[in-house]
Amino acid sequence: MLRVIQHIKDSVYIFLIVAYYIDENGSLISSQQQSRNMFYQVVHSTLGRCRIRVPRLADDLEFAENLNRLVESLQFVTEVRINPAASSLIVNYKVSAVNLEDAQKYLSNCIEKASCIQQANLIETSNEETIEESDLIPEVNQWRDLGLPLLSLSLAIFAAPLELPPLLIIMAIAGAAMPWFNRAADSIVNQGHPNIDLLDSTWMTLQVVQGQYIAPSLKTSLVEIRRSLRGTVEEAREQKALDYLNYLHQDIWIQRDQLQPAVRAIDLQAGDRITIYAGEIIPVDGRILSGSGLVDCSYLTSISTPIHYSLGQEIYASSRLLEGELSILVERTGENTRLGLIAHLMQTTPVHDTHIGAQQAEFVKNAIVPTLVLGGTIFAATGNLGAAISPFQFDFGSGIPISISSTILSALTHAVQNGIYIRSGRVVELLSQLNTLVIHDSALLYLNTTASECIKAIATLQEQGITIYLISDDSLAKTTILAKKFGIHPHHILAESYPQQQANLVDGLRNQGECVAVLGINGDCHADISVSLGFGGNVCTEADVVLLDQQLQGLIYAIAIAKRAMEVVYQNTATIVVPNLMMQIGGGMVLGVNPVWNVIVNNGSAFIAEFLNGSRPIFDSIGPSQQKNHHKTNIMTIPATSTELPLPILNGKKLNQQPLTQ
Numbered sequence: 001m002l003r004v005i006q007h008i009k010d011s012v013y014i015f016l017i018v019a020y021y022i023d024e025n026g027s028l029i030s031s032q033q034q035s036r037n038m039f040y041q042v043v044h045s046t047l048g049r050c051r052i053r054v055p056r057l058a059d060d061l062e063f064a065e066n067l068n069r070l071v072e073s074l075q076f077v078t079e080v081r082i083n084p085a086a087s088s089l090i091v092n093y094k095v096s097a098v099n100l101e102d103a104q105k106y107l108s109n110c111i112e113k114a115s116c117i118q119q120a121n122l123i124e125t126s127n128e129e130t131i132e133e134s135d136l137i138p139e140v141n142q143w144r145d146l147g148l149p150l151l152s153l154s155l156a157i158f159a160a161p162l163e164l165p166p167l168l169i170i171m172a173i174a175g176a177a178m179p180w181f182n183r184a185a186d187s188i189v190n191q192g193h194p195n196i197d198l199l200d201s202t203w204m205t206l207q208v209v210q211g212q213y214i215a216p217s218l219k220t221s222l223v224e225i226r227r228s229l230r231g232t233v234e235e236a237r238e239q240k241a242l243d244y245l246n247y248l249h250q251d252i253w254i255q256r257d258q259l260q261p262a263v264r265a266i267d268l269q270a271g272d273r274i275t276i277y278a279g280e281i282i283p284v285d286g287r288i289l290s291g292s293g294l295v296d297c298s299y300l301t302s303i304s305t306p307i308h309y310s311l312g313q314e315i316y317a318s319s320r321l322l323e324g325e326l327s328i329l330v331e332r333t334g335e336n337t338r339l340g341l342i343a344h345l346m347q348t349t350p351v352h353d354t355h356i357g358a359q360q361a362e363f364v365k366n367a368i369v370p371t372l373v374l375g376g377t378i379f380a381a382t383g384n385l386g387a388a389i390s391p392f393q394f395d396f397g398s399g400i401p402i403s404i405s406s407t408i409l410s411a412l413t414h415a416v417q418n419g420i421y422i423r424s425g426r427v428v429e430l431l432s433q434l435n436t437l438v439i440h441d442s443a444l445l446y447l448n449t450t451a452s453e454c455i456k457a458i459a460t461l462q463e464q465g466i467t468i469y470l471i472s473d474d475s476l477a478k479t480t481i482l483a484k485k486f487g488i489h490p491h492h493i494l495a496e497s498y499p500q501q502q503a504n505l506v507d508g509l510r511n512q513g514e515c516v517a518v519l520g521i522n523g524d525c526h527a528d529i530s531v532s533l534g535f536g537g538n539v540c541t542e543a544d545v546v547l548l549d550q551q552l553q554g555l556i557y558a559i560a561i562a563k564r565a566m567e568v569v570y571q572n573t574a575t576i577v578v579p580n581l582m583m584q585i586g587g588g589m590v591l592g593v594n595p596v597w598n599v600i601v602n603n604g605s606a607f608i609a610e611f612l613n614g615s616r617p618i619f620d621s622i623g624p625s626q627q628k629n630h631h632k633t634n635i636m637t638i639p640a641t642s643t644e645l646p647l648p649i650l651n652g653k654k655l656n657q658q659p660l661t662q
Contacts, residue, residue, distance in 0.1 A: 048093060052111070089111075139230075156218075173208060177201065181197075241347045271537075274327070282295075282315055285316045285338060286314070288314075288329075299318040338416050341421055384592075387589045412424075419551070420561075424544075431561075436467045437516075439471070444520075449550075449552065466559075517529035517555075530543050531547065572610075573609075580601065
């Protein structure tokens, strides 16, 4: 159901922006051609100069800025001037680079795209304003906060045997529930809308009015226990992240090579060569240049069995050499190692930005008042207060946040262990929906793999329903040959293209509803997912996905990990929602089951989702194990008789890697 809702919302979102399609030659064409003259008009056009009247320029500064930026990005444009008073756009361009008809077409695309950007920003801003960050992050407490809840529960249990006065028990329950009332009042007064605490507070109040003391006191106790456990888990994670960072920065002296004295590990840089002896810890990620030995990798990978490493294999920080001697080429140090990236993810916990989480939070916010109305209607019709307030226990508020916080973080850390850096939970969500990959041909040439393995990886992606597009700056003939070699459909290529055409292709695919990832594309490209190759000593953590091993196979693993993570998120949600629906509707509203059982089912299902299902080893059968992944480098240099291709630019930096033989 959630997937259907998400698909409908995304479809409406795309329709609100604009409808595009890609013609068979790869050009971006508007499906509303006849509407162009309604909001802009070509006033004057000669070779090398074009003047277009756009009424919106007169009073829309943001649109003017977006349009100016887009037109300036066109390679054939030499000068751009916007005259708001005359509502006109004046463009000078190189006649040798583009003809008059194509120039007008590209300028038209820029005008429409500037309008799309602004509408998208308005919609996204509107969504952001309705969802508070606190709605997406589960509450955490300390164990010391359990005092009043446990006291109220004890008094409620022993009230009858000890003949305790009801006022004493009510005061204890009120004290334990006070944080709930405070949060409910704060949401209404300061944020202008009710939150889930209003339902819980109302339910506890009405239970006490009925003389039911055990149910509300049990609820506060169980919820606070879950929050305290959650706080303990977060503290342990933060401590583990600090331990990782301290591990990387400890004062270890390493023999740089036989001709230079020992240096501190913190002073090592990418490109250094170091010697590791038996009993020493490896403080960097690198590649073995010579020697062999038995290595303990358990600190990073939890693999207890030592692994034998030898020439050409990758080895990672925190590993301990048990036997032998290794000469290692340093590739990454400190926070750029796999251990450092995991520590970064643990500290920042970028897991609360998912679309499904925002949708769920919005659903909960919108369902609070109808739930209160439903309860009032049931009471008016039946006079049964217990049945009327039973729906107030629907625990949809914590389902998605609980499953996200543990499952997504597990996915991110597992991916790094297997050579894939994924930036956030939202990227995990998008990877699970990925159906289109646009690759620049230069990226294929610089993968750390053989051509046959790359062909196999592309075939695997296509078998999984992912459409592959190949773009190139080269001629159509050469691009077609390359596409045929890698098994890419000839209708899915874009040759002799410049950055704006490539960006138009990506935008057009996205506007058709495709979830698009790009690899190796330069310029202003607004894809759903940007994929980067992890060259050099610094990992580009701004990219959505970084393939640390420079292997396309890593993207396949990333997609598998993401799909598995989202499966567990949906499992956890069902684990919470289904029992609650059965108990609150069937048990509370129809059968009149004691509310104590409602509380037990409510919190028990949440406990299973968060601490049992969400924390179990769910990815071990998906990605390659660390033992399988300590690969040898497959890069081969081009023979001296070959023509060497120019180095491409990925993420703004030239690569220093040798291309593969073709």
